[in-house]
Amino acid sequence: MPISKELLEVLACPKCKGDLNLTESEDGLICENCQLLYEIKDDIPIMLIDEAKPLN
Amino acid sequence: MVRLADLKSGQRFLDVGTGTGGIALEALRRDSNIKVTAVDFTLKMIQVARQGKDGDKISWLQADGQNLPFKEVSFDVVTSGYLIRNVSDPVQAFREQTRVTAPGGKVICLDTAPPPDNFLKPFILLYLKIMIPFLGRLVAGDKNAYDYLQESTRAFKSPEELQKIMTDAGLEKVSHKRLMFGTQVVLKGSRPRDKQA
Numbered sequence: 001m002p003i004s005k006e007l008l009e010v011l012a013c014p015k016c017k018g019d020l021n022l023t024e025s026e027d028g029l030i031c032e033n034c035q036l037l038y039e040i041k042d043d044i045p046i047m048l049i050d051e052a053k054p055l056n
Numbered sequence: 057m058v059r060l061a062d063l064k065s066g067q068r069f070l071d072v073g074t075g076t077g078g079i080a081l082e083a084l085r086r087d088s089n090i091k092v093t094a095v096d097f098t099l100k101m102i103q104v105a106r107q108g109k110d111g112d113k114i115s116w117l118q119a120d121g122q123n124l125p126f127k128e129v130s131f132d133v134v135t136s137g138y139l140i141r142n143v144s145d146p147v148q149a150f151r152e153q154t155r156v157t158a159p160g161g162k163v164i165c166l167d168t169a170p171p172p173d174n175f176l177k178p179f180i181l182l183y184l185k186i187m188i189p190f191l192g193r194l195v196a197g198d199k200n201a202y203d204y205l206q207e208s209t210r211a212f213k214s215p216e217e218l219q220k221i222m223t224d225a226g227l228e229k230v231s232h233k234r235l236m237f238g239t240q241v242v243l244k245g246s247r248p249r250d251k252q253a
Contacts, residue, residue: 006091007115010068010130010156014123038125044102046118047095047125 002026002043013038015049030055057135057166057242058082065089067132072121072153073097073139077105077114079166083135084110093131095119122148126156133157137166140221141212150225159249163227164242169215172238215241 003011003022011020013031020029020038029038029045036052038045046052058079063069067090071080074094084092093115096102102116119125121139134153143149153163171177213221215232218241222230227245234241 004115007093010093010126012125012127014119014125017127041099042103044099044116044118045125046099048097048118048120049123 003040003045011045011047014047015052057137057164058086060164060242060244061133061135061162063087063090063133067091068130069093070095070126070131070134070153070156072119072124072134072136072149073142074105074116075101075137077102077108077111077116079135079137080105080114081108081111084113088113091115093117095121095124097121122152124152124156128155129158130156131158132161133164134161135164135166138168140165140167140218146213146218146221147225150222150227154226154247157247159247161247162244163222163247164244165218165222166240166242167218168212168239169218169234169241170212172234215243218243 008022011029012018013020013034016031016033018031018033020031022029027040035055037055038047038052063083063086065087069083069090069092071094074080074096077094080092080094083090094105095117097120099118102118105111106114106116117125121143122145134157140146140149150163157163171181215234219230219232222243222245228248230243230245232241232243
């Protein structure tokens with residue numbers, strides 16, 4: 001299922017445990033603090049630090 | 057194992073290292089009003105798991121059991137099955153599970169255990185020695201396919217060692233129960249109510 005509001009409330013960056021924001025196109029989660037993008041593939045958030053993409 | 061969780065409607069349930077989703081799907085089958093989240097390190101496992109009955113009612117994520125992507129106090133019950141043998145730092149894995157559990161919430165773990173020292177021990181060791189290669193040949197066409205399971209079951213931590221690891225990770229009231237002639241163990245602990253993990 002797509003990311004629910006309830007899941008978004010408890011989700012945190014696995015690295016800094018800070019808040020995440022859903023991207024506009026809802027295909028990723030952004031940690032502003034770590035400047036990392038966690039992709040969502042096929043409705044599954046990929047919450048691995050090693051697979052996160054640097055924002056810049 | 058899921059029965060030990062003593063689930064109540066509306067509770068938030070997390071299964072770590074869910075594999076093909078057995079524990080998560082069973083929890084939902086027992087009470088369709090709980091909110092189930094399940095994570096595994098392997099994407100392919102999750103893709104298989106979510107095809108299970110009512111798999112679309114579970115939130116599936118790819119995550120590392122030693123670095124969970126959740127805020128503190130996000131769940132009422134956290135489970136893991138056969139996870140600890142696969143992580144490099146078991147204390148860290150339980151510390152993370154404790155962190156995301158609400159004060160008073162439960163952390164439950166299922167794993168294999170070395171056979172207990174009783175009259176059944178020789179029979180269990182014989183069973184592990186003969187049956188596992190036999191199953192390996194039958195299931196995988198390779199008698200060595202499940203060797204690691206045989207060795208890791210015999211060499212794995214005792215329930216008492218696992219209990220200490222859970223206590224060291226900040227859990228309290230940790231207890232264990234052996235199942236299946238003592239070769240499996242379920243451990244249960246609680247996050248203390250009066251202090252942060």
